[in-house]
Amino acid sequence: MTDKDITTKEHAENGYVPDYDVPTLYERNDVYDDDITDFISKRITDVLTVLGEDPAREGLVKTPERVAKAHQFLCQGYAMDPRAILESALFDEDYNEMILVKDIEMYSLCEHHMLPFFGKAHVAYIPKGKIVGLSKIPRVVDVFARRLQVQERLTLQIRDAIQDVLNPQGVAVIIEAQHLCMMMRGAEKQNSFTTTSAMSGEFMNQATRAEFMRLVRPNH
Ligand SMILES: [Zn+2]
Numbered sequence: 454m455t456d457k458d459i460t461t462k463e464h465a466e467n468g469y470v471p472d473y474d475v476p477t478l479y480e481r482n483d484v485y486d487d488d489i490t491d492f493i494s495k496r497i498t499d500v501l502t503v504l505g506e507d508p509a510r511e512g513l514v515k516t517p518e519r520v521a522k523a524h525q526f527l528c529q530g531y532a533m534d535p536r537a538i539l540e541s542a543l544f545d546e547d548y549n550e551m552i553l554v555k556d557i558e559m560y561s562l563c564e565h566h567m568l569p570f571f572g573k574a575h576v577a578y579i580p581k582g583k584i585v586g587l588s589k590i591p592r593v594v595d596v597f598a599r600r601l602q603v604q605e606r607l608t609l610q611i612r613d614a615i616q617d618v619l620n621p622q623g624v625a626v627i628i629e630a631q632h633l634c635m636m637m638r639g640a641e642k643q644n645s646f647t648t649t650s651a652m653s654g655e656f657m658n659q660a661t662r663a664e665f666m667r668l669v670r671p672n673h
Contacts, residue, residue, distance in 0.1 A: 485525050493521035527562055530599030535610075538593055539618040542586030549622075551661075553577040553668050554590045563634050564601035572630030572646065575669045578615055579622040579655050590615075604630055604649050612651040623654030625665045 497517035501508040508517065555575040563570050574594045597610045612626045627650045635645070655661050 484529050485522050489525060490518060490521040493524060494518045497521065524567075527560075527599055528601065530596045533596045533599075535593045535596040535614045536618050538589050538596065539585050539614065542589050543619070544584050544586075545582060546580065546584045547582070548580055548584060551577050551579050551665065551668070552584065552587075553665070554587060555669055557591045557594050559594055559598050559628060559630065561598035561600075561602045561604075561607060561630075563632060564603060566634040567601065568632070568634040568637070570602075570604060570630045570632040570634070570647075572628060574611065575625075575627045576611060576615070577625045577656070577665050577668075578619060579661075581620060581622045583619050583621070585615075585619055604628055604632075604647055608649040608651045612653055616653050621654065623652065623656040623658075623661065625653075625656040625662070626651045627669060 494517035497520045498508045501513060501516070506513060508514075553575065554577070555573075557574040557576065558571075559574045560569060560571045562568065576590050576594065593614055594611055597607050597614075608626050608628050612624045615621070615624045627648065629646050629648050631644075631646055652662060656665060
């Protein structure tokens with residue numbers, strides 16, 4: 454969901470037809486509940502007022518509804534089951550080497566300020582008879598990221614879900630992220646990254662862990 458979606462729909466309402474197929478915000482109806490949108494919108498209108506804004510001015514007329522939908526989108530992970538996603542694409546396979554999905558884009562909201570933290574996740578596992586469709590790994594990252602989080606718990610939840618469903622020889626997760634609540638409020642230097650990691654099984658072994666780190670950061 455981006456401003457581009459909204460702009461495209463508004464263009465469409467004004468008779469402008471884009472020459473490519475853009476999904477509109479409103480095709481994702483399953484994400485938005487009208488009652489919840491209404492409930493949040495009314496309160497955002499109040500928030501705008503007490504912050505000194507005029508919620509009736511042109512630029513803000515649709516803001517409460519947009520904020521309500523943005524928060525439902527960014528918190529849709531509560532309604533999703535990461536284990537079911539993994540179970541939907543499990544395959545028997547005798548592959549015994551490390552499988553690494555790296556540089557997975559990750560966007561989440563910190564639970565203390567509801568401000569974004571974002572960066573990259575690197576997820577590896579060593580199978581024990583079962584592998585999972587590779588696209589499911591980023592989806593599991595998304596499901597946990599689209600909840601209110603702390604980076605430490607997000608890292609552990611990704612590891613544990615994969616460990617529980619695949620029962621592999623081991624799982625390793627690293628997340629490198631920047632936190633807007635620190636950057637915008639001046640508590641940290643602008644370019645600081647927070648790195649968290651969670652390992653299990655074979656990745657507790659120093660050599661395996663070193664191999665994982667070397668694959669994630671080839672230039673170090
Ligand atoms: Zn925060």
